[in-house]
Amino acid sequence: MAWDDLHDPNNQEPPRNPRGNPPGGGSGGGGGGTGGGPQFEIPQFKVPKLKGSSVTFVILFLLALWILPSVAYFVEQGEEGVVVRFGKYVRSAQPGPHLKLPSPIEHVYTPNVDRVRVTEIGFRKTRSGQIKDFPNESLMLTGDQNIVDIDLVVQWKINDAKNFLFNVHEPTKAVHNAAETTLRGIIGQHIIDNVLTTGRTDIQIQLKKSMQDLLDTYNAGIEITQTQLKDVDPPAQVVAAFNDVTSAKEDKERMIHEAEGYRNAIIPEARGKAAQVVRKAEAYNQEVIKKAEGDVSRFLQQYQEYKKAPEITRKRIYLETMEEVFPNVNKFVVPEKGGGVLPILPLNNSLNDSLTGTQGRK
Template sequence: MNWDWEKLQEKRQRQSGGGQGPGPGWGPGGPNIDPIGDSLKKLRGFKFPAGKLIVGLVFLLWLASGVFIVEPDEVGIVLRFGQYDRTVEAGPHYHLPFPIENVYKPKITEIRRVEVGFRSIERGSSFQQGSLRSVKEESLMLTGDENIVDVQFIVQYQIKDPVEYLFNVTQQGWTVKSAAEAAMREIIGHNVIDNALTKGKTQIQSDCRDLLQVILDRYGAGVRVVAVQMQDVHPPKEVIDAFKDVASAREDRSRIINEAEAYRNELLPKARGNAAQIVNQAQAYKETVVKNAEGEANRFLAVLQEYNKAKDITKKRLYLEAMEEILGNSEVEKLIMPEKGLSQVVPYLPLDKLKTKKGGE
């Protein structure tokens, strides 16, 4: 607020020239010192400091704009004049205000995904199950046996090196999708269509993930590939019926082969067991016969040795042992007759009993 000093002086002169005598501040010796006038004179060049206050507040706000917080799933990348300066971990931090320094905070734990060969139709904030739009220029691929197959798959990845991820490549999602499509085409080109449609999917996914990681590392993309998942693999619609017939024939062939192998696996062990049993029985019989023959031969040699030592005694002993064995057999019917009776009686054989015995057997 400025004071108009000249207008104030004119007003005082008009008041003093009106015949009312000298006004205040005028003494007998001339004008005296006017304390009020001196105070107003000091306030003549004074300005209220509102502009400086506003500038100070703006400066404080500018300094405070450098405060930032890094969340637990993030990492802070600080740039100074557009060039990488440092990396900060989770928590509160400070950087020099813009335009000196600025900060990026990528989420390093978030699992990102790209879709190749199809697009999910988004409804609101979620993807509707089963609502897919096929992208033929991405999904149609050529196999190693020169067949066309429609491959739709998903790539899941996360940030491995945030500095490389932010500054080495642009449009990171598009880069991952393009590299994934190239890797899948190469892997499919080294496999036959049967592997892609049936038993080889797991190996194809693993090989594609490894090759994609090599490509992205070569680009310096700062990305780690978590998984490659094949969503739908089928022949083109024009020939899908023929492929279904072929697949059914292969399933029938596999079923018949499995049944034949099951029958073979059931029959061969039994045959091997029976053969081993027969061989073991023959071996046991051979060992028994050989051992018995050896025993009889040794017994005969022992008897012969004793016989040579005492022939009469040995003969009598052998005779008695033979008679003891015969007479001691309960199955043999014996007729005991005196020596005198043998000369007077016709020898008798019980033929009727023998016949009855044989008939009973």
């Protein structure tokens, strides 16, 4: 449509300039007469005339705005930039702003190397917080042919972004497989009592080292920061039997401790009594020795006297011996001369009867 066709043909006013003013000057008025249509006023503007250098500048500026997002990039704190050119690694970049060749020549990956990732073995925690068990992962065979149900949590992070991106196809799955395989091998070296009780710390330490060694052989760029045996239990079907066994073992340990306590209490007492008996025996030994030595000395003295006067010495010894013997034996007096039935005078019985009668009269 031409600019002069914007007026109403029935209007008696001269046609309006498309710039907004009537041809004769002055301001435009409203439409008059019957059947007149609305009038349009188009503002005046001028298209700037650009020189050749200005056009080039504008083109370059627009081109820079289009290219800049593909050549400039920023690596956040905790990340490591990995730049590839046509899919091949060329360099790494630390946190901060950097430049690269535009895509698709160069591309940059920025994995987070500070974030600690978690891999779960034997269970999974859902978004709602519920725990879902995976028996095919958690049931393991011990060294004494028993089955144990183990839930494991492995914490790990990236320690080499280049190796992490290019040497392992699925790093998370690699950590999961390494954890399950290594744990099964270690559990197979321990008896179930050790796994359920005192051996858990040693198993965790051994598991962490073995997993790290295995991943390092593949240059996976992964560092194992912690391994934790979350739950270690016998299978649900035999929990009652295991509890009975555990209770019996606890009773055994209690009785052993009680016996050791009794032993620790009785042994010092017995040793004290034994020492006392030894001391008495040693004292008796010294007493006997001194007495024997005295008897020997006395015998030698008597022997010297005996050699001087044998008859007198023999009689004195005889009388002294009788003095020691007579008070402790029954005595019967028999006359040297007598006929027929020899009268026997039981002095002891007579003496006892005499004493009994005297006491009765009193």
